Amino acid sequence: MAAITIKNITKTYGDGFKAVKDVSLDIADGEFMILVGPSGCGKSTLLRMIVGLEDITSGDMIIGDKRVNEKAPRDRNLAMVFQNYALYPHLSVFENIAFPLRLRKAPEAEVKERVGNAASLLELTEHLQRKPSQLSGGQRQRVAMGRAIVRQADAFLFDEPLSNLDAKLRGQMRTEILRMQRRLGTTTVYVTHDQTEAMTLGDRVAVLRKGVLQQVASPRELYERP
Numbered sequence: 265m266a267a268i269t270i271k272n273i274t275k276t277y278g279d280g281f282k283a284v285k286d287v288s289l290d291i292a293d294g295e296f297m298i299l300v301g302p303s304g305c306g307k308s309t310l311l312r313m314i315v316g317l318e319d320i321t322s323g324d325m326i327i328g329d330k331r332v333n334e335k336a337p338r339d340r341n342l343a344m345v346f347q348n349y350a351l352y353p354h355l356s357v358f359e360n361i362a363f364p365l366r367l368r369k370a371p372e373a374e375v376k377e378r379v380g381n382a383a384s385l386l387e388l389t390e391h392l393q394r395k396p397s398q399l400s401g402g403q404r405q406r407v408a409m410g411r412a413i414v415r416q417a418d419a420f421l422f423d424e425p426l427s428n429l430d431a432k433l434r435g436q437m438r439t440e441i442l443r444m445q446r447r448l449g450t451t452t453v454y455v456t457h458d459q460t461e462a463m464t465l466g467d468r469v470a471v472l473r474k475g476v477l478q479q480v481a482s483p484r485e486l487y488e489r490p
């Protein structure tokens with residue numbers, strides 16, 4: 265786990281468009297931070313700069329105590345948590361969770377142990393031999409998180425993970441994500457344009473508008489003086 269420090273970060277795209285303007289934000293170790301704001305306000309750009317999928321124009325990105333501006337995504341030890349569509353339908357739950365370990369050719373004993381531990385934490389032990397299609401939406405969500413857990417990532421990053429789901433499933437998934445984050449205590453940054461998600465999930469909510477960070481507050485503070 266690690267704190268994430270965003271220091272005076274600006275992003276100017278190739279065409280000269282400033283998508284993120286001098287944003288500074290301290291995300292504490294273990295905190296659940298929401299990035300919220302209307303479409304086009306720069307949320308994804310900011311998240312992608314944390315992960316390393318987008319170059320930083322100016323400012324510093326610090327993860328733990330290391331400046332990571334020039335580090336490739338694979339050297340940042342962060343996990344973008346993808347949704348259903350990122351599960352491999354032909355692979356079992358076990359192999360879906362094991363995937364990052366297979367990529368780096370981890371020994372079989374280590375794979376068994378890490379997947380076993382993640383599955384037990386996520387209450388997926390009885391489902392390890394199933395295919396994703398045989399799981400509920402909430403269980404699939406947990407498999408996606410399992411894949412992040414076996415990598416022992418320092419932080420989880422979510423980019424509008426629930427936006428394509430119907431209202432009922434969205435509610436279930438919200439509960440699932442929050443429960444797992446609390447249980448694991450992993451630093452989490454979660455991008456959404458949905459007020460309900462922002463107000464129910466976050467320890468704090470960072471509000472962006474046209475690339476500018478407007479305020480950072482707990483959901484309670486936002487509710488009392490929006």
Ligand code: ADP
Pocket residue numbers: 277278279281282283301302303304305306307308309310
């Ligand atoms: P959000 O996630 O809040 O919807 P984005 O971070 O995706 O916003 O985009 C912020 C702004 O930057 C938008 O106006 C978008 O059109 C612009 N933008 C995003 N990607 C690029 C790009 N590759 N080149 C130029 N402009 C971009």
Ligand code: ADP
Pocket residue numbers: 315317336337338339342343344
């Ligand atoms: P390459 O240039 O070899 O394709 P990349 O710089 O695209 O490599 O990154 C590959 C590695 O970076 C992956 O193995 C993964 O660990 C990490 N990575 C890539 N995208 C993401 C992401 N969205 N979230 C977290 N890690 C990522």
